[in-house]
Amino acid sequence: MKRWLIVLIALVVLLVPSTAFAATYAEVTVTATPTYIALTNSEGSWALGTIAESSHFWWTATGAAPAEPFVAGDMKSIITNTGSVNVNITVTGFDFTGVVGWALGPTVGSNIVVMKAGKTGDANEAAMVTLTTGAQGFITALPHTSGNTIKWCMKLSTGTFTDGSLKTGKVTLTASQTP
């Protein structure tokens, strides 16, 4: 009897802990597939030079407003998905800095400018993304195989200025794996 009791206790020690863990804790799982995110943009700068108030400037192949709908030949820069998966690309603007900075806005104003980003296939200027300091969707599911490039452009509209100092702006393109 005593021996059977000891065997029974041993079996309980053997079986109970693992079943208890299985019931109470499902393990935290971490999984990832080795995909590669890589992106290039052919034109990194836009040197505007001296610009006037209440004017419009295009970052296109010729510096002029593109034909509508936007065609590749009129665009300025080429984005290429060089990674191993399709990517979504968001665009984020930053306020211009330099003594009295220029804020990005939906309409121009005193020290407020409007910046827009457009791409091949956009129907017209109204279809362009008006940049803000928050990320906005720009390109969805850019392929990583054939057709892995897209051309794009920008437009800057100025308001009025309170100083004539040099201004510096920035735009970031962020690529993430298409869900």
Place this chain on the structure above:
Amino acid sequence: MKKLIGFLVVAGLLLSACAQPSAPPVVQTPEPPPELYDKIWISPGKVEVGNFYPGARAEYPLSIHNGKDEPVKFSVTYRVADNTAEGYVTAPGAAEGWVIIAEPAPVLAAKETRQVLIAVEMSKGAKAPPKWEFWIAVKDVTQTGMVQTELACRWLVEMRR
């Protein structure tokens, strides 16, 4: 008989020790295509965490490659997801404090690939939606032009039900 009992006790203890809830992730070492050798890339593009709960920790190394011919300084930062996978919502505001980036400003030599450990350590008692997402953004901070690029890795976290 005593030997048998002893064996059973030892085996039981060993098995119970093996049943810990924090198994390390299986990391698949990236083997990038040759054409990516001279590009800047990150890998993976997406990390999925399952059965997560307050007090738990999950980690995975993010590989960063410097395809340039000179050293590059990168920034590795937490980023609120610009968009989310289906069924997921953006991470709660507190999540930024749960994410640990082992090396937030690595400087990589030319053509170097480095793994930066990313960990999510959710506070005990904290609350989160059933499925939430955040991003880890990697940027070459030596970029000087007006237009700059950034690469992001999605972290999809599903809480234990």
